[in-house]
Amino acid sequence: MKIISLNIQQQIQIPEGKFEIEEFEFRNVKFKVVKISDQKDLIPERLPIGVIMSGFTRQYECVDDSGRTADAYVYYYTKVEGYRVAILDSLRRWRND
Numbered sequence: 001m002k003i004i005s006l007n008i009q010q011q012i013q014i015p016e017g018k019f020e021i022e023e024f025e026f027r028n029v030k031f032k033v034v035k036i037s038d039q040k041d042l043i044p045e046r047l048p049i050g051v052i053m054s055g056f057t058r059q060y061e062c063v064d065d066s067g068r069t070a071d072a073y074v075y076y077y078t079k080v081e082g083y084r085v086a087i088l089d090s091l092r093r094w095r096n097d
Helices: 049-054
Strands: 002-005 010-013 023-026 029-036 056-064 069-078 084-094
Touching: 010 023, 023 084, 029 069, 049 069
Parallel strands: none
Antiparallel strands: 002 084, 010 084, 023 029, 029 056, 056 069, 069 084
């Protein structure tokens, strides 16, 4: 069974000296990025203007703290203030029921 959360818009702090996130937390569940996914189905056709101008998108394969797999769509951009942010937009988790 899959659970999809769309339009989350959760800002994730990018650690100093890093280009992309390696882990994040959503609804008190911790996720670790395993790799960039071969899938691109969570990435929308239309992107926010900030992403087009100064950022990029990724769909990641992740694993949560209980070992379940998930796919996450994250976009990155540089804020007007000059620092980079990652935004968790969509998350698809797989559950065994």
